[in-house]
Amino acid sequence: MSRLVIIGNSGSGKSTLAKALGDAFQLPVHELDLIHWLDGGIRRDQSAAKSMVSDCAGGESWIIEGVFGWLAEMALPRATALVWTDLAWSECHDGLLRRGIRRGMTPGDQHELIDWAGG
Template identity: 40%
Template sequence: MQRIMIIGQPGSGKSTLARALSQITGLPVIHIDRIHWQSGWVERSRAEKTRLCHEAEAGEAWIFEGGHSATWDNRIRRADLLIWLDLPLGLRMWRVLWRLVRHYGRSRPDLPEGCPERLGRESLAFWAWIWNTRHSARQGMARLAGSEAARGKLIHLRSRREVAAWLQAQECGRRNGPGNAELR
């Protein structure tokens, strides 16, 4: 297992899972927010994001967490595993609030430097976006998960308990097996 794709809506735990899997596998993590944003919360152009995603996807080994669905078809073809974190909206909203509080005034580990968590017009727009895309974004992820390219590669996790159990199984496999853990 050399390439793992993680998708999910904001607050689903993509970055946290990616870091945990990196500890288990030794694979490098690619955070979409580092591609999407530049310091000072400056958004890259769509073309630049697409180019950077394709460059990252061309790598031999990665855990790529996050969106930019324009590049999902290429990414899923290269991925050995697709993990869809499909957690309830209420939990996700709580997690987004908690990460705002926990990292307030500082950049999160999955963001570029100079992108501090803050409460303002932009963050309120982000909350509105989470609410407004809750159905359409999920439908897009369901289409990807149901695609021919995802067949035999999909791990669909729908609760904190499922995520924790799956991750624990990966950790146990690592402790009990030689070398890098083969994810299941």
């Protein structure tokens, strides 16, 4: 039984690591970005998002990854391991540029994400 939470800054490699581990160990991967955001960049209702994380964390084995600590913390009581991708901002910035625009983002959205992640 493996239940892994991966947290860290945007661009730190959380999704890449989660996918690699999920593939290697045949574990379902749950991305907090997909739970937090609806299509069109609209935030999901917090109670609905929390309910979704609770459902994911109720499974026997899983990987939950993301930047949203308020959602990740819901899975921690059931997690068997926690990974924090603690990289320098310069590496995260480069990671965001390398991955480019995804999930329906616009170039403006990417710039906003980089500004937000840089804090």
